Structure formats: structure tokens, C-alpha cells
Amino acid sequence: MNARRLRASLRGWGGVGAMAVVCALAAVFALLLPVTQSRGNDAEDLAGQGTATGDQIRAPKCTDPEKQSLSPSSGDQDGKTVQKIKKRGYLIIGVDQNSYRFGYRDPNSESDDAELEGFDIDLAHEIADKIVGAKPNNVRFRAIPTDQRIPAIQDEKVDMVVRTMTINCDRLKQVAFSSPYFETGQQVLAPKKSGITGLDKSLAKKRICTAKGSTAWDSLDAAEKDGALPASADFRDRTVPNQLDCLVRLQLGEADAVVTDGALAASQAAQDPTVGLKGEPFTDEFYGVAMKKGADDLVRRVNQILVDYRKDGWRTSYDKWLAESLGESSGPPPVQYK
Amino acid sequence: MTYQQQSTAAPPQGQAGASPAIPPQAPPPGPQGRAGGPDGGPPRRTAWAEGVDRLRAGATTEPGRLRIIGAVLAVLVVAFGAVTAWEMTERSAAADDVLHSSQPLSADAADIYRSLADANTAASSGFLAGGQEPAKTRQRYEDDISLAADKLVTAAANSEPGSTSAKTITDLNKMLPEYKGLVERARANNRQGYPLGGAYLRYANAKMQIMLEDAERLYTVENQRLRSDYDDATPYPWIAIGAGAVAIGGLVWAQRRNYRRTNRVLNHGMVAATAATTVVLLWLVVGHTVARAGLNDSYDHGVRSMNTLNDARLASLKARSNENLTLVSRGAETKDVVTEAGKQTVDTFDYDFEVQMKDLTKKLAAAADLADDSTGVKPVEAATGNMKVWKQRHAEAREQDQLGNYQGALARVIGSKADKPTGECFDNVETNLKAALTHERAEFEQAAGDGRGAMNGLVVGAAVLAVLAAAGAVLGIGRRLSEYR
Known part of the structure; x- marks a missing residue:
């Protein structure tokens, strides 16, 4: 059970990245174990929390939202x-x-x-x-x-x-x-011929388009604070009313890359054969x-x-x-x- | 008769006083004046001082006085003619501008504004019809774009280089091909069946909104120019009227003086001068009053009506394009609106539609108030009726859309006649407003043409009559003067 859950949660992550995260979290848990035990949780639950992509940091009481539905x-x-x-x-x-x-x-x-x-x-x-x-x-x-x-x-x-x-x-x-x-997960969409390779240094000084009030913007904001996204990436004032408007901006050369969830990015790529998904999804x-x-x-x-x-x-x-x-x-x- | 009786008492005095004085005093002016030259040799006197002296010396004798009076009268009458010609040239030039320059330019600016809004409406209508848009809609779009391009050239030729209008026109010229490019991209994507087409059309619409703001500014500037031409054409020519009154006053005084001294009632030259001057003054006052009335009428019943009708037409066009875009965007754009009920999130285009419809209602009511005859009122009333049906049908279309019956909503917006679409109402509003505009334009041209016509010949007439009057005055005085030789 536990192993399957872990495998599921690991889907979509680079193997190395997942290992690093697990190692880091294991260290954190080792330190926190005496404290959290007092809440009466068992070790299994903690392991589950740990792999939930850092959600527990922002919303400690809600983890794995996709697992909250009724049987x-x-x-x-x-x-x-x-x-x-x-x-x-x-x-x-x-x-x-x-x-x-x-x-x-x-x-x-x-x-x-x-x-x-x-x-x-x-x-x-x-x-x-x-x-x-x-x-x-x-x-x-x-x-x-x-x-x-x-x-x-x-x-x-x-x-x-x-x-x-x-x-x-x-x-x-x-x-x-x-x-x-x-x-799915947030993903970078850019022209196939561009040098952009995903959420990394290749986005430095690039104009990134996101939909207004979207998860994409929040995740870029977080990624910039983490250092995953170079500070020179320009996305703060480049929001549009609808995710599809980003493809318009991309085609017109008014943006260099789009960030939206992978499914919608794929939907955009399906409408323009010259753009493609770049890198792996960086959220789950x-x-x-x-x-x-x-x-x-x-x-x-x-x-x-x-x-x-x-x-x-x-x-x-x-x-x-x-x-x-x-x-x-x-x-x-x-x-x-x- | 009474004049003659009274005058019998006066002449002897005048003649007695004047006639003995003539022989000795007549020669001195000449020799005195000539003598002044050699006398003044050593001290070197200025021409002005010399002239004043001569005048003063002249004024002491009757022929000298008469010469001065004649000169002054001639100057007064000629000045009156000149001022009249000058003031009326200005006014009739401004009236000409109203009729042949600023009103047509203002109409051109309205055409630019309208054809751009119409192109946007046609683009969205064609888009809604699917990848293969109807030939009629496409033609309408193309016609609008080329009309806008044509009128922009005219507007550019008539704008002052470096003015804000010139800059606005340049901006519009730059944006027009950009807009067209976006619409073509929208069409290409729509043909492929991609929702991206709708996104392009919304982007094109956003660009058009900026263009419409510019076009509106241009329209406002042209309207102000028209208004200022009216303001230049209509004020009373007070300086000319004043000069006329002074000239006539002078002539009357001179004649009275003449009568008092000679007991002669009529001096033909002076009478002719007075008559001619009076004619010019009357012509000036009456002609200008008529012209002014015609021009004011053309503004109140022509220009204001046309402006209101243009505004109504634009509101209707914008409402229509928002109605189309509501269906194109399918909820892709929302905005927050603060109402009495609190903050609400609404569909951007549906909200804008409601705003424009309210504006249309207001403008139609204003146009009905301004229309001053039944031919003018009828199309406006018809348009108001069409608009009410439009509102009803729009509500039905929205209801279908809300119910999830997109196809039903589409049919009620761009469908065939059997579907009772809102498009039919829009077309009717458009046709009626166009008819009303044609009528108001005819009214404007009639009234402004009449007004301008009332100024016809006034400038030349005033000049000619003033010269004649001056000649009359001089001749009249000359006749009196000859009695001293």
C-alpha cells in the first residue's frame, strides 16, 4: 500500500530530483518525528505527507487533496x-x-x-x-x-x-x-526552435505569459523565490484574461514562453505545430x-x-x-x- | 416746409458772417503755406508740425474747413466700407468653411469612427457564422476597412502637421493593418476549427477599442473645429456697424451744417453718400441677421441632430459587436463590476453590451427631441421600436445561452429571418438611423447654404457702395467749395 502510494506520488518527477527530495524530507522527518508523534499520527501517514510536493508547508492541515473524495x-x-x-x-x-x-x-x-x-x-x-x-x-x-x-x-x-x-x-x-x-502539472510551452528547455536558466530575461489569477502565476512566483526560475524572467505583468490568449501573444512575438498546466499546454500545442512542451511538469x-x-x-x-x-x-x-x-x-x- | 420757414432766419447770419470773410481769407492759405517753407528753412521744422500748422491755419477759413470736412467724411465712409468688407470676409469665409470644409471633415471623422466600428461588428458576425464566413459579411468588412483607409487619407491631408489630430491619424494608420492582420489570423484559425481563432478575434477587438478611442478623439476635434467656425461666422460685425453709424452721423452733421450756412436743403453728392452708406449699413445688419439665423438653425437642427444620430449609430454598432463577441468568447473574459448588490463577476462583453444599449436608448431619445419635423422624427421612432425588439430578442438569446443551448443562442443572434435574430433588429436600427442622418444632413445643407447665401455680395457691395458714397461726399463738398473760387 505504502509503496504504491509512493510510486504514484513520484510519477512525473525526475528520478534524481525525487531521490533528493525524499532524502531531504527524511532528514526533516527524523528531526520532527518526536514533535509530530504527539498528534497521534503514525509513520505511514507522515511518509505520505512528505511526498506531497511540499504542500504541507503552505497548508499543513490539507495534504493530498486528490485523495479526499468519498469511496x-x-x-x-x-x-x-x-x-x-x-x-x-x-x-x-x-x-x-x-x-x-x-x-x-x-x-x-x-x-x-x-x-x-x-x-x-x-x-x-x-x-x-x-x-x-x-x-x-x-x-x-x-x-x-x-x-x-x-x-x-x-x-x-x-x-x-x-x-x-x-x-x-x-x-x-x-x-x-x-x-x-x-x-497533469504546470509546464513550459515555447516555440520548438527556441533555446528554452523548461523551468530553468533558459528562461532568464524571457517574457513569460500566464493567465490572470492562475495557478501558473502562483507556481512561477514560488519558483522564483526557490531560485528555480531566474530573477530576470519577466512574468509579473504579462498576464492575460485567458490561457489561450498566451498562445496569441506567443505567435505574435509578444511573449517568449507560456506557463500553464500540461493538459492545456498540450491543447495549445495541438493548435500550433511550431510550439512544443519544454521540460517536465514542475508541479503535480x-x-x-x-x-x-x-x-x-x-x-x-x-x-x-x-x-x-x-x-x-x-x-x-x-x-x-x-x-x-x-x-x-x-x-x-x-x-x-x- | 417748416424747414424752409425756420431757415429764413438763419441764412442771413451765416451768409453775412461767411461772405465778407471769403475774399480776404481765401488767398492766405496758399501764400502762408508756401511762405512757411523759406521761413522755416533755418529752424528745420518737421513735416508733422508743418502739417498741423497748415491745418490749423486752414481751419480758420471756411473753404479750409470744408476741405477738412470733405476729407474726414470720405475717410469715414471708406473706413466703414473697408471694415465691413473685412469683417464680412472673415464671417463669410468661416461660413464657407462650415459648409465646405469643417462640416465635411467632421462627417469624414464620423465616417472613420463608424466604419471602424462597423468593420469590427462585421468581423465578429462573420466569425460567428463559422470557418466559411458569408460573402456578404466579408464584403461589408472589406468595404468598411477601405472606406476608413480612404477617409484617413483625406483627414491626414486636412490636418495641420504636428497637431494632435495628425498624430492620431498616424496612429490609426499604423493600427489599421495590425488590426486587419489579427482578424485574418482569427479567420485562418477559425477555418481550422481551433478555438485560438476566438482568442485572436478578442485580441483584434481589444486593438479596435484603442482605435475607436482615437477615432472618437479625432471626431471630437473635428466637431470642435466645426463649432469654432460657427463661432467665427455668427457674431454681429459690431465694428462695421459702429463705423457705419459714425459715417452716417458724420454725413448728417455735415449736411445740417451745410444747411445752416447756406439754407440749401439738398446737397446731391452728400445725399447720395448718405443713401449709399445707409444701404450698406442696412444690408450689413439685415444680411448678417439672416445669415446668422440660417447658420444657427443649421447648427441647432442639423449639426446637433447629426452628432446625436452619429452617437446613436456608434452605440448600436458597439452593442452589436459586443453581442457577437459574447458568443465568440464563450465566457473567456470576465470582469468585476461593483453594483448596489455588491461586487459581481460578469462577462466582459455582455456587460459592455448592456452599457452600449443604455447609451443607445439615451441617444435615440435625445435624437427624437432634436428632430424638428415629422420626416426627421419618423426614422428615429422606428429605430427606437427596433431597439426595443432587439432588447427582447437579446434577452431570449441570452437565456438560451445560459441554458446551455449555444446553437439556439447563435440562431437568435445571427440566424435567418425565421429564427427572429437580433441581427435583424440591428440592421433595422442601422437603416433607420442612416435615413435620419440623410434627412438631417439635407436640413443642415439647406439652412447653412441659406445662411451663407445671405452674405453673398455683401463684401463687394459694401466696398463699391462705400467708394461711391465717399465720391458723393467729396463731390458734394467740392460743389460747396467751388462757390468760393
Whole structure:
């Protein structure tokens, strides 16, 4: 169990980097062990905390946010919330219409209803088919801006949000998440011919574009303080309203590199063959389906659907939309419940 | 009759006093003046002092006085004519500018502003229709861009080098191809089916907003120039009127003096001079009053209406392009707005749409107030009706979009007639405002043309009549003077 968890958490890290982190953390734990033991935690939990990419430094009470979801078997899957949706006859899902390959609308679609399509949309359809039943018009998609995802759930404008939404501790306080369905991390995107190699010295004096109020900006801020990002990198006043606007700036030569999460970076790369992902993701994030806090039956139900979807459906959808720009996948992220 | 009776008493005095004095006094001026030369040889007197002396000496004899009076009258009348010609040249030149220069330039600036906003609207409409945009929308976009480019050339030719207008025009000339490039990129990406196209279109729109600010500034400057031409054309020519009054006063006084001394009622030359001067003065006052009324009317009922209608048209264009962009951006841009209910996050374009619609409502109401006849009121009322339907349909489209029925929302914005799209309402508003503008422009040209016409010939007429009047005065005095030879 412990070994599997470690392996999962180590995914995406350079072997050497992980070793160094583990060594350093082991040393810290050795020093802290007598103190933390008084809280009654056992050693296993501590090891788990230690590998959670330093999150414990900023939010000591919340670790591994992707592992906080309810197990499908932990209770009712057909409670008040699910009943209400079934009675209504359709599911309302908040989605993105601008993320190529995740959730977007093909402007040249011949069909009258010009449906949305992408990896997120496939999953949304799957959830609707399983909850409401496979029939036409069993789902209504509502395009919501990034910063409206949480309010839309809280105000019950949507039943859930399937919109490249990262599970994190702050959001867990406001909404409930399903188990993770996709793993990604902040990544650097730059023209293939540029000398930029990732989050390192090659970004010195470069103009880096990020979306306003995004995790990308926060992670760059942190990386600059860590020294991972040269102080001469220019990103503070280069934010744009939407991550896709960064590709516009990049193409127009108004920015040298873009930082966004790997999935969206891949979505951008898919729209421009001359840009590519540079270096490895430098954070570890998971996408989850967001639902209203307290709608436990719906969360369990969605988690059940995800269990099946991971076995059948996930890979087909990945290969269809993402394999081209993200490469072969080793499969969906591992799942662990609260 | 009464004059003659009264005058019988006066002449003897005048004649008695004047006639004996003539023979001895008439010769002295000449010899005295000539004698002054050799006399003044050694002390070297200035020409001025000499002239004053001669004048003083002249003023002591009647022919001398008459000569002075004649000269003064001639100067007064000619000065009146000159001042009239000068003041009216200025005014009629300003009125000419209103009609043939500043108003057309102001209209050009409005055209630049409007065609840019229209191009942006057409670009977003075409974009919404999909990768293969309708030929009609594309044509409209191209026409707008080339109209804007043409008008910018005219505006550049008419701006003073180094002025802020010239700089604004240069900026606009620089940004226009940039904007076009962004729109083409948006189109290319949209054709490929990439959401990136929408991002480019939003960027192009952001650039256009900067251009529209510049175009608005240009429009404001041109409007100010128009206003200042009006201000130069309409004030009463007080100096000329004053000079006219003085000249007539002088002529009357001279005639009265003449009458008192000679008991002759009419001096033909002087009467002609007075008549001509009076005609010029009346022509000046009446002509200018008529011109002023025409010009003021053209401003109040033409220019102000046109400005308001232009503003309404721009608000409608901006609202339309924001309506389109709401669907293009699909929630990609939001902004925080502080309302009574507290801070709210709203869709940038939907919010801007509402702002522009409010502006349109206001401007249409103002235009209806300004329209002064039924031909002017009708299209404005029709546009107001169209706008109300537009608001209703927009609400329906938004509702569909909120419900997740994007296709339904799209149909209600750019769909065919059967879908009852808001585009139809926008087109109707546009057509009606255009009709109203054409009407107001005709009204402006009529009124301003009439006003300008009332100044016609005044300058030349004043000059000619003033010369005639001066000649009359001199001849009249000359006739009196000849009696002393």
C-alpha cells in the first residue's frame, strides 16, 4: 500500500530530483518525528505527507487533496441530489468551450446542434448516460468562465463542473471533488526552435505569459523565490484574461514562453505545430469533477462511474483527443479515497 | 416746409458772417503755406508740425474747413466700407468653411469612427457564422476597412502637421493593418476549427477599442473645429456697424451744417453718400441677421441632430459587436463590476453590451427631441421600436445561452429571418438611423447654404457702395467749395 502510494506520488518527477527530495524530507522527518508523534499520527501517514510536493508547508492541515473524495461504497449513491437530477431528466454540466481537445466547439461542424467535443466532454457524456440514462438531450452544457466555476456550483447553476479543474486544498473548502480523472502539472510551452528547455536558466530575461489569477502565476512566483526560475524572467505583468490568449501573444512575438498546466499546454500545442512542451511538469496536479459540497450521494455516484470509466472508455477518449499532443499514456491516475 | 420757414432766419447770419470773410481769407492759405517753407528753412521744422500748422491755419477759413470736412467724411465712409468688407470676409469665409470644409471633415471623422466600428461588428458576425464566413459579411468588412483607409487619407491631408489630430491619424494608420492582420489570423484559425481563432478575434477587438478611442478623439476635434467656425461666422460685425453709424452721423452733421450756412436743403453728392452708406449699413445688419439665423438653425437642427444620430449609430454598432463577441468568447473574459448588490463577476462583453444599449436608448431619445419635423422624427421612432425588439430578442438569446443551448443562442443572434435574430433588429436600427442622418444632413445643407447665401455680395457691395458714397461726399463738398473760387 505504502509503496504504491509512493510510486504514484513520484510519477512525473525526475528520478534524481525525487531521490533528493525524499532524502531531504527524511532528514526533516527524523528531526520532527518526536514533535509530530504527539498528534497521534503514525509513520505511514507522515511518509505520505512528505511526498506531497511540499504542500504541507503552505497548508499543513490539507495534504493530498486528490485523495479526499468519498469511496463509492461508503454510502448511498442514489440520494436526494441524484434523484432530483433523474426527475429533471437531464444533467447540467459546466464546461469550457475554449480548450481545444478538452472542451471546445468546432466552428465548422456540419451538424445543426454543433456539439461540444473533447476529453472533458466525453467524460461528461458518460456521467450523464450513467446517471440519467442514455437518451438524447440528457445533458445540458453550460459554458462557464474559469473564475465562475465555484460560484456556479455553489449557486446550483450547474450540477457539476467538468472543466480541466484542478483538485486543490483551497477549492476543497468550497466544493466537493470526485476522485482524480487526469494527472497533469504546470509546464513550459515555447516555440520548438527556441533555446528554452523548461523551468530553468533558459528562461532568464524571457517574457513569460500566464493567465490572470492562475495557478501558473502562483507556481512561477514560488519558483522564483526557490531560485528555480531566474530573477530576470519577466512574468509579473504579462498576464492575460485567458490561457489561450498566451498562445496569441506567443505567435505574435509578444511573449517568449507560456506557463500553464500540461493538459492545456498540450491543447495549445495541438493548435500550433511550431510550439512544443519544454521540460517536465514542475508541479503535480489532478483534475477532478467538482460538485456541490454536501452532495455526497452524487459524489459517490460519480466516483462509481469513474471506476468503470477508467477501465473502459478513458483510454479510448485519451487516444482520440490527447495522444497526439501528449504522447502515450500509462493510464488514468491511481485512485485513493478518504 | 417748416424747414424752409425756420431757415429764413438763419441764412442771413451765416451768409453775412461767411461772405465778407471769403475774399480776404481765401488767398492766405496758399501764400502762408508756401511762405512757411523759406521761413522755416533755418529752424528745420518737421513735416508733422508743418502739417498741423497748415491745418490749423486752414481751419480758420471756411473753404479750409470744408476741405477738412470733405476729407474726414470720405475717410469715414471708406473706413466703414473697408471694415465691413473685412469683417464680412472673415464671417463669410468661416461660413464657407462650415459648409465646405469643417462640416465635411467632421462627417469624414464620423465616417472613420463608424466604419471602424462597423468593420469590427462585421468581423465578429462573420466569425460567428463559422470557418466559411458569408460573402456578404466579408464584403461589408472589406468595404468598411477601405472606406476608413480612404477617409484617413483625406483627414491626414486636412490636418495641420504636428497637431494632435495628425498624430492620431498616424496612429490609426499604423493600427489599421495590425488590426486587419489579427482578424485574418482569427479567420485562418477559425477555418481550422481551433478555438485560438476566438482568442485572436478578442485580441483584434481589444486593438479596435484603442482605435475607436482615437477615432472618437479625432471626431471630437473635428466637431470642435466645426463649432469654432460657427463661432467665427455668427457674431454681429459690431465694428462695421459702429463705423457705419459714425459715417452716417458724420454725413448728417455735415449736411445740417451745410444747411445752416447756406439754407440749401439738398446737397446731391452728400445725399447720395448718405443713401449709399445707409444701404450698406442696412444690408450689413439685415444680411448678417439672416445669415446668422440660417447658420444657427443649421447648427441647432442639423449639426446637433447629426452628432446625436452619429452617437446613436456608434452605440448600436458597439452593442452589436459586443453581442457577437459574447458568443465568440464563450465566457473567456470576465470582469468585476461593483453594483448596489455588491461586487459581481460578469462577462466582459455582455456587460459592455448592456452599457452600449443604455447609451443607445439615451441617444435615440435625445435624437427624437432634436428632430424638428415629422420626416426627421419618423426614422428615429422606428429605430427606437427596433431597439426595443432587439432588447427582447437579446434577452431570449441570452437565456438560451445560459441554458446551455449555444446553437439556439447563435440562431437568435445571427440566424435567418425565421429564427427572429437580433441581427435583424440591428440592421433595422442601422437603416433607420442612416435615413435620419440623410434627412438631417439635407436640413443642415439647406439652412447653412441659406445662411451663407445671405452674405453673398455683401463684401463687394459694401466696398463699391462705400467708394461711391465717399465720391458723393467729396463731390458734394467740392460743389460747396467751388462757390468760393
